[in-house]
Amino acid sequence: MTLVASQFITGISIGAVLLLIALGLALTFGQMNVINMAHGEFIMAGAYTTFVLQKVFSDAGVSLLVALPAAFVVAGLMGVLLEILLIRRLYARPLDTLLVTWGVSLMLQQLARDVFGAPNVQTRAPDLLTGNVHLWTGSDGVELTIASNRLFILGLVLVCLVALTLVLRLTPLGRRIRAVVQNRDLAAVSGVPTARVDRLTFFLGSGLAGVAGVALTLLGPIGPTMGTNVIIDAFLVVVVGGIGQLKGSVIVAFTLGVLQSGVEYATTLSVAKVIVFVAIVAFLQLRPQGLFTVRTRSLA
Amino acid sequence: MLRSRGRLLAYSAILVAAVALSACGSKTGENKSGAGVTADTAGDTVKVGLLNSLSGTMAISEVTVRDSIKLAIEEINASGGVLGKKLDPISEDGASDWPTFAEKASKLIKEDRVAAVFGCWTSASRKAVKPVFEANKALLFYPVQYEGLEQSPYIFYTGATTNQQIIPGLDYLKSQGKKTIYLVGSDYVFPRTANKEIKAYAAANGMTVLGEDYAPLGSTEFGTIVNKVKAAKADAVFNTLNGDSNVAFFKEYKSAGLTAAAMPVVSVSIAEEEVKSIGTQYLAGQLTAWNYYQTTPGDANAKFVKAYKAKYGADKPTSDPMEAAYVSVYLWKAMVEKAGSFDVEKVKAASDGITFDAPEGKVTVDGATQHIYKTARIGKIGDDGLITEVWNSGSPVKPDPYLKGYPWAAGLS
């Protein structure tokens, strides 16, 4: 029983990581329809930001806390730069953004290799985040624990989610973003500066990738190709969750996490990945536009 | 519509006829006419090929190997070259993609007409280039430890085969009284084959394998696998993960509260370079099995480490695959000089018994298997990121790629 529970906790924490990566995508892909393959490289930029800051602040805890906002800004600005230089020209051709940003991601990976060296780099985690938190001891003597770095990430993703929801719901910027998503032309004629809104949305989405990058330094490798490993799963989360909605992504990320860890426990990671894929195709049979959809009357 | 379909058929017929006319090559089993490409040794320089992944996921490891091959070539050129000719290194990017390795290998052999090629890392890349070297009768020096069960006439294996690395690692665990082990590996040839050998060893030596798990290459999600390892309560873990996965595995391992003292992990793909990228915070106290460490004593190693750091930076560590690659260039030089020729067949014929005072200690080429005698060394990762030896095999171990000297391995190959 404890094993099932502990596997469930693992699933939730996998889901939290997925969601953290997918949150930024839910904005840039979900709200703006830009398929940004360089999103993974923004994650990488966030991780390298942590690495650089650790050279400045020797204390692991301080550098991690400083890295969170710093990575948000660094990745966000990279996103804005990408938007201004390329993506702005491609809003009419969303599928082409995929190809262009893939080229960008190739260049960014090589850039990382030239600046930081081809081998992975290391960051120290604060000692507080390398242990685990004891939840309870089962009747069979098996201890149920949750790794403290995963607990931290779970907390971080909740903070990001709440912050993002508040921004979208309560601020003028959020209102404009929603207006542009639901009907770009109407928003434009109503005086919403759509180009600026696009840029800010892209800043937010890319910045969230930077934050995810900081979190990933606690879990995995920090290297030039770290972004490509996670990006496809994150896209799937947004697709299945439904474009233009955050709640869909949230539900799907945690469901996929639990599903994958459950199947993996019984079989292997390879089989789990294949089964998750089949489940997704089957699910899209039921709801082709994802879990939640923005309903509009547009036919275009 | 009908007319155009007729035209289509006509075109196709012409094409098929053209193909049929041009087909007149030899059948399989006939005498092979392809006699191989001879190296271009006419000028003052001799070209040698460097085939490593400089981009893609494997670049993290292979770039350093390329660097140490270049170091060896520079040293050799500074001391007069080989048979009076300077070496001209041609570097190609395998791009972490096996068919690209095959393409670049044939380019080096046929276009550049190199005398020998040094490189490849993964078994998959070696398997992809093997037919290319065999068909063209050209030489490859492969510098990485691997799973054994291979012996190509045109490849020299300067890394460890299983009986020089994995079996000594298991012997060490056995001598420490470890009875139960758990196997974790990446999902590809090396770990799967190695684990097969480990299971046979365990069965013959009274050890129990409590579980066996594989993660896809590049996977960085180890929550479930570590849960399984933790629940199994083994005495030790034998780790054949490759590359990025190691980082995620050890971070998860520590988070789960597993320690080197309670459940040590023996790794066969973690060298100084990897320790640097994972961090001693997660690795201190864990074990590794190799043939060389930066701390290995001896003048040859002191010289190698000094030269490497002088060229590439004081913070750059040296590791086993880098050392094996460095040694491979010198071994080739010694073979060529003994043969008095760059001719591949003569070089091969001269290879048996070549020795070299390598950084890892004295190595000898075994002409029969084209592997080399190497000393097995078990090391413990220290807080300073260096690995210190805790046990060695005493003398160089004879390479036995097919494990013929081990009765328990009878069913494996």
Add this chain to the structure above:
Amino acid sequence: MSVLTGLGRPSRLRTGLGFAGGALLLFAVAPAVLDDFRLNLLAKYLCLAMVAVGIGLAWGRGGLLTLGQGVFFGLGGYAMAMHLKLADAGPGQMPDFMQLYGQLDELPWWWKPFENPAFALAATVLLPMAVAFVLGWVVFRRRVRGAYFAILSQALAAAMVIFLVGQQGTTGGTNGLTDIQGFFGYDLADPVNKETVYFVVAACLLVLLAIVRQLMQSRYGELLVAVRDAEERVRFLGYDPAKVKLTAYVVAAGMAGLAGALFVPAVGIISPALIGVVPSIEFVIGVAVGGRATLLGPIAGAVAVAWAKTALSERFPGTWTYLQGALFVVVVAFLPGGLATIFAWLRGRRATPRVSTVVDGPAARPVEEGVPS
């Protein structure tokens, strides 16, 4: 109608001359100027060009961004390689790698039919088509399209790779199927036979080209473009867009399968590295670079991109990925019609945009009709 096909309509004579010129270039000029090694590389590029022809049809004409063509390429390649491995091993024997890694006592049942050359040859094309049919039927019928379809097909490629790698004993795992010696009895180490393989590849490419040209100029071709540009309107006219798209997808899959099958004797290896997400994107990039909606653009683009990759990586082994990335960015962002646009300009035509602004169909916009469910 010629406006929609976007090709203009070259006269019969010009088409005939074009084919003759292409055939001359491929069969006479290339073998004369290129050495064995380069000719063999050209054979590899032409295989990639075959995939591109299919993508040109499905994506350029049909608006289906298939990021999973590697899967079909792989199915064709594995089907061919399985037969060749069995033929190399000899009757009743198992391929070398199975004895080494698989520890199998006998051939797995799903390998057995591939001993038959006719079955294997048919499977190289029909197997990918069947898979494409099932997936396409399921996906298009439920009106999954645009970005959804692109990402789904990409995930298919990722899942296929993970699956193949996991089945090492029977598929060769990460190594793939390597060390293929013979091709239907001919020794592949012999340069003469390598040259023949090149001729076979070139001939197949020309045949595929002819087929796609016929398709593009037929009534079906018009319908496909119509579905790309205004799916709902086509539906209102009484056609079933799902069937139209499915046909293009299945044909493209068959072409990718044939390409994969010929890739095996040309290069001597098929492995998961060739069918995953990255190579699948590279297929599409080649098409985009050449000109997605034209007939010859995809071929030119695929060959150009593959050639550039080889040439750049030989010249600048450390920095070529910058150049490759820059090439993709510049062409796709600033030359949406691909290199074909340049040729059109050179010919003094007014640059008619081949790509309509709604290439991606209705799903291009987040605004979407409510979905009945």
